[in-house]
Amino acid sequence: MIAKPCSITLRMKKLQVLERRILPNHPVRQDVSTELSNRMAGYKGEKSLDFHLSMLSESKYYIFHGLRLKYRKYFFQLDNFLLCPSFGLNLEVKNMAGKLHFEKKFNQMVQTKKDSSARKTNPVLQAKLQAIKLKKWLKEHNCPDIPIYYFFVNSNSKTRIVSESGNENVTQHICNSELLLDKIFQIEDTNKADLLTVKDVRKIKRLLLSNHTSENPDILQIFNLTQKDIRTGVQCPNCNFIPMKYSRGNWFCSSCKEKSKTAHIQAVYDYFLLIKPSITNSEFRLFLHIDSIHIAQKLLGSMNLHFTGSFKNRVYHAPPFMEE
Numbered sequence: 001m002i003a004k005p006c007s008i009t010l011r012m013k014k015l016q017v018l019e020r021r022i023l024p025n026h027p028v029r030q031d032v033s034t035e036l037s038n039r040m041a042g043y044k045g046e047k048s049l050d051f052h053l054s055m056l057s058e059s060k061y062y063i064f065h066g067l068r069l070k071y072r073k074y075f076f077q078l079d080n081f082l083l084c085p086s087f088g089l090n091l092e093v094k095n096m097a098g099k100l101h102f103e104k105k106f107n108q109m110v111q112t113k114k115d116s117s118a119r120k121t122n123p124v125l126q127a128k129l130q131a132i133k134l135k136k137w138l139k140e141h142n143c144p145d146i147p148i149y150y151f152f153v154n155s156n157s158k159t160r161i162v163s164e165s166g167n168e169n170v171t172q173h174i175c176n177s178e179l180l181l182d183k184i185f186q187i188e189d190t191n192k193a194d195l196l197t198v199k200d201v202r203k204i205k206r207l208l209l210s211n212h213t214s215e216n217p218d219i220l221q222i223f224n225l226t227q228k229d230i231r232t233g234v235q236c237p238n239c240n241f242i243p244m245k246y247s248r249g250n251w252f253c254s255s256c257k258e259k260s261k262t263a264h265i266q267a268v269y270d271y272f273l274l275i276k277p278s279i280t281n282s283e284f285r286l287f288l289h290i291d292s293i294h295i296a297q298k299l300l301g302s303m304n305l306h307f308t309g310s311f312k313n314r315v316y317h318a319p320p321f322m323e324e
């Protein structure tokens, strides 16, 4: 069964808002779009893998997507992890196009597309490193020792993967989505004995889920931006125009004539994601282009946000679902 479903991460949500709100001709804009589209491609790759993994026995396997755990001082992330009573399996999933060439020398991977060729982080080594970290992490949490296998799975069916002979150490850990089930059945064949009881497996499942920590990056800092690089104002839900104007209970878009009673909600969420997870009345007025302290209070109040402080110094906090 799926113990932790595949979801759009906080970093991706923040990138989406930044892409909508960064100044149109900003030099960093393209970098933001590139990172977002790479991450969305990865997300789609993982989603497509779910179809293949759904063929596995529901009662035997727990499937975890996007686990992020802390080992000693540092975090490591497992794109997809499968746990059953006899072994664990880490799957590093990518959706890479073109030709992937695994070179024996220096253990490199070179990706060739139409007219360009670039060295990329070797995903097999990545998968291996994560498996090693997980093994250490489980040991430190007093879990019984189980073998942890690992694969790099490329979910793009058009991609050609090539390797030099003598590189089997690496290539035996590569497969495409269609072959994945066969590979898992092979591992099952060589690991017939249960090393974990049902209780052990459940305990590890709980341990993994309760220690998972979502990455919550300061997205402006990552791209070396400040609030000045961001377009403030309420954004039109229909055409993305900024800013909508507020008048007598409605937000109006001067570009497409859209009318909305609730467009400020997204603007506040955007503020939480880009700037910080709380907002005051004066910050609200600045960000949403509202002059009246009373209208600001009415709109903020209508959102049922958790708040602290007395009226004048009231601070409204982001809902918990925005920090996952």
Ligand SMILES: [Zn+2]
Pocket (backbone or CB within 6 Å): 236, 237, 238, 239, 240, 241, 253, 254, 255, 256, 257, 258
């Ligand atoms: Zn509009």
